[in-house]
Amino acid sequence: MMPDTAQLYDLRGLKCPLPVLKTRKRLSVMRHGEELLIETSDPLAGIDIPHFCYENGHQLMESEKTETGHRFRIRKG
Template sequence: MNKLNTDHILDARGLYCPEPVMLLHGRMDTLQTGELLHLMATDPSTQRDVPKFCTFLGHELVDQYVEELVFGYFIRKGPTA
């Protein structure tokens, strides 16, 4: 796992589509532009959904990883979101 200095952590492990992205959407609304969120999920569909979420809403997917059935994402809140 990449050890980025994150401002926020969202643990969505054990949740299934669409819950991880719904929680992510709500959490991103509370962040300031430029803040970095670390999302952890166990639902494989996040591999498709999270990058699309970022592209659609103008957030930056800084990095992602898979580690022992956990899908991790580092997302920086975009200025237009």
């Protein structure tokens, strides 16, 4: 379940590499420890978002496949 403090960012309809680029930009203005909930329909996001988190020191709190794509909960590192 998403905590009340997580910000929802709807990236459905965007194709690679836009979900990762927009996620990077959104996280850049957030404070350490804040959480972002991302929804995407891009099939490559299932690989790209976890890799982005790992490479940039963010914590992937949750990852799930949805009917229309993926949902990720990221804590800014």
